[in-house]
Amino acid sequence: MVTVAPPDTWTYALLLPRDPRAARVARMTARAVLGGHGRSEVSDVVELLVSELVTNVYLHTDGPASLRFAGLGDGRIRVGVRDRHPYIPAPFADPPGDRLKVAPLDGEGGRGLQLVQEYADWWGGLPLGRGAGKRLWFEIGGRSRAFGAG
Template identity: 80%
Template sequence: MVTVAPPDTWTYALRLPHDPRAARVARMTVRAALAGHGMGEVLDVVELLTSEMVANVYRHTDGPASLRLTAPGGGRLRVGVRDGHPYIPAPFAKPPGDRLPPAPVDGEGGRGLYLVQEYADWWGGWPLGRGGGKLLWFEVGGRRRAPRVA
């Protein structure tokens, strides 16, 4: 039996240690995967948002994370980051139409996840059950929309 997948669908998975260099490893992985599949048009956005999400895992959890890049076809790319902490932060806890206000100018954080709602087409989060942590994801491509100007 032969299994056939459409040529524009693929998946990469990577386990990341709890290490401050994990965001860099994630960026390098995203860069290599997207370049190899001719998805340079979304590279900057995906690299930025992936880096923010992986950096948040390091800042707010004490365990490893995993990164999954999936191209389901049609020019779309879904990025998922899984960690062991159950809390699902905004904007992932809200539907994509619900907007969060920008972080205070003098605040020390809160900008990274705000970028997700500004540059991703869709996003979400799921709890993974008893002690399983969560999965946060975003999607770009296909239905690309312009970022909102506040």
């Protein structure tokens, strides 16, 4: 009997409509993809961050999102969320890995992107050219970290 191991590098892409349920679909997809590649140990973190980014697309743009998962072969997983709006928010607009200031306790928002900088190993934003929008991305797995650790 021959056993087939998944390749070290892989990609999955998904188009998400502008729908309030898109974040849930993104989380379910993340769990399935990571579980299928034996990376369930990072599933909670990836699901949280994917949910934040897809929710931001729904709240701050008027179009669909695309979601891309990539296993990079050295243990890292890169997740990208693309939308049609050109604005790249901090900390993604700054040099990759830059940090946001802590959101005020009485503020109504601003914590979702702080979660990215707290739990992702690396992150950034890419403009996609005239009228094409942007891709925000983060990487997990570049260093050992447990969910909930600071």
